[in-house]
Amino acid sequence: MKTYANFIKKVISNYIAGSLIAVFGVGSVFIFSTISITPKEILLLFGIMMISFLCMIASDIVFLKFQLIPIKTGLQHDASLEEIKKAFDQVHRFPLRTIFRINIPHLLGFSLPGFSLAVYLYQLGLFSFPSYYMILAMVGAILIAGMHSVIEYFLTTSSIKPLLYDLRKRALMLYDQDLAQPSKIYTSIRSKVLFTAIYIGIFPLLLFSLATQVHLSEAAAEMTQEYWSWAAIVMFMSIAFSSFVCFLLLKDIGEPIASLEKGMRLVKKGKYEYRNEVYSDEFSRLIAGYNQMLEGLKAKDRINSLLTESLFRTLAMTLDAKDLYTAGHSIRVAEYAFIIGEHSGMSKEELDLLKKTALLHDIGKIGIKDSILLKDGRLTEEEFEEIKLHPVIGANILANVEPASAMAPLIPGVKYHHERYDGKGYPEGLKGENIPKFGRILAVADAYDAMTSDRPYRKGMPVSKALSILREGKGTQWDPKYTDLFLEHMENQGYLGEEVSS
Template sequence: MQIYRKFLRDLLRNYIMGSGIAVLVVGGVIISTTLSISNTELFRLFFILVSSLCVMMLAEFMMFRRHIRPIRDMLRETQPALATIRAAYLQTHRFPALSVMRIMGPHFLGLSIPAVAMASIGIARGWLSLPAYYIGLAGVGAILIASMHALLEFFTTVQAIQPMLIHIRELGKRMYGEDVSLDGRVIVSIQRKFQLSAFLIGTMPLFLFSLATQIRLSSSEASSSLTVDYWKWAAIILLLGVGFSSLGARMLARDIQQPIEDLHRVMKEVQSGDLKVRASDLYSDEFSRLIAGFNHMVKGLDAREKMNNQLLQSYYTTLAAALDARDAYTAGHSTRVAKYSLMIGRAVNLNEQELDWLNKTALLHDIGKIGVRDAVLLKDGRLTDEEFEQIKRHPDLGESILKQIEPAEAMAPLLPGVRSHHERYDGAGYPDGLKGQDIPLNGRIIAVADAFDAMTSDRPYRKGMPVEKAIAILAEGKGTQWDPRFVQGFIDAFKI
């Protein structure tokens, strides 16, 4: 609970500091320097101010307790649930916005309602020698002061919540191995934050000055015509100030928001797998450093991705070569089947991702033969029925072997083709007796490439047949042993 106590101390310190600056300093200075009243009436006004502050703090404290409850409840539990941790994390992020709600709600109403009521009673009973319309001016001043306090409270709370956010994230990792985050959720947009902040900063002094001057003129012996002239002049200045502040706030928000949106757009492209994309360096401020760092990071990821792909491709090729090395007569078989499969894949317009999976599947299509005894696999003569049954198990064995490789999702696209490359289009193949389009696409393609290489390669017991004869056999087997589309694709590609 030490982190909780520090969190409360920081919030309380910021609140007292913000209230002191906005209410006591600004409000007190305006009252004491603009009103020409006796010390007794000045004391009564400060009494009204202090009394109203007490009511305000009570109302605000009640709402604060409700806002802090999800965080307090989480920290009180020995083993909080993951949902409780997430709720506390979200509530902590919302605290700056909630602090603004408290100030513009119970803070403003708790201060202004009692103050207006007591001041009205004081004027009615003659305790205060102030014009009644001063109450309206005080209401306007209260709005300005509350807005100033809200601005200060928002940005100081943003800093105060950071240690608590770190603690909650560490708690989620330690207890559940979960990296608690907002997952891109926006609590307060940069546009709203900058526009409101810049607007308040630009207009607050103008309104306070105009309000204080009006009070000063009213309490002095200035003529009514002077007051009217003053407000004509003040109205023009206020309109110009508000307009300039609004325009400046909008331009500032857009200047900050645009590079963030550009960077976010590029990040989404990187997330989708495009490592060739780069963020445009269109900015000469600190965003230039941020974008340069981002581009450097993506460039590094792209280089690492290329290296990983080369290593993986080398791994598949080496594994296939190691398998083929068991039999000198089948050396290079997996590599050739992969080459023929890619010829077919390109002929039927498979995309790059599909071609990559096809190539890897073809390289490892016979990996299950590792589980077949040499006496059977390397036998020169005709296989017995029992030995052939052992050979027929290699697609199923290959799938089982690849399922042991992690990560599983990397091998998943290869499994259907490895298991089904001995299925026949008429349903007479093995191991599952699949038929037609029920046979996985890569299995149908590899079946054509595997058969062609088997027919044209030399064996101890026979010479490889001529290419023309092998192609003729493939053509005869369209629609029975092989998918006619892929047979024709291979024939067309081979003739080019």
């Protein structure tokens, strides 16, 4: 209920601030700058405003409590889905009902009591101005209430968002139902723009006309310098109000647009982030459509990822199937490489590329003659030189696969996974960190699997011995950082390398 408590605080603070500005700011300036009254009359009018202000707050509290009942019920821990739906609907309608909540208490609690008190004091002879001024003052009070309600509408629209998010989250968690789907428009943008634009245009003119009528009646003569200075005050207030409401309107429209723009930028980068914003106008449909589009993209992306991974695995298994002794080699190397990459802190995207590279790291062996590739026994120097061509052949194969942009990140690992850290490897004799990162990782993973796998001319060595050889060769044959990460992982799994003499 913390969200509800914060909402109530916001509603109350907005209302008090708006009321003070409307009643004692615009209202008092309008009255005291328009008519000529004595200090005693000023005190009496101020007293009437204070009493009317308290009556207005009391009547508003009654209206507010009535409007909050379904919202409070829907936020209870044991609320049913129907109660949450009613609360969600009530919160959506809250800004529009705020306009009625402000205007009716303003009329019943402020204008009528104020008018009645003024008439009573006028009959007692405590006011010297013309009696019809009180009717004009009541009309002015209604206009000011309208100004207050317009401002309060936009402030409330902003305040309800945490409540909407909380109610939507509750419905999803407790009843697996998204209240924003399908989206319902509670207040159209067209209505908001039309109402606001019309009110901004009419309010200053009505207020100015009303005040002019009073002032010209008092002047009963041609316009003077005093009149123009008074007119400047009224016009300044009108312009300030119009500018402020326009700012709120633009903010109300601009926020969801900015949110969607942010989402589209993320989609462009391949990041599918669900939009959780909840709106009461046409933007609700736009956000819902965006989220549905996102779900479609995610589904297609998952299918494409599965197809791509299946293709890579199929290629790896096809290659390994040529030699029964190396069957599963590429898949195991991919698993070991993934472990090293994960322990080095790679991102999900980078790990995916590393895994694909590992699955295809020996694809160049397709270009090596079977008589050499499947030979029982040790290779001659000439045969080994031909075997050493497979990284370059593999890189060339991938370079001709479309789309080239998808294959490009895989090529360095495929081409350089037989380079040595000390520069004595092949095909280019690269040294240290000049060897691409994927090549250095795959060198460790490939060597470990080669040492522990059976060959026609030898049995695979024990895990502990292979780990000892890796430890001994780090910094010369293999990258020390990635070798240590793999050794640490294997030792945590219970494998310990034994000392091996050089």
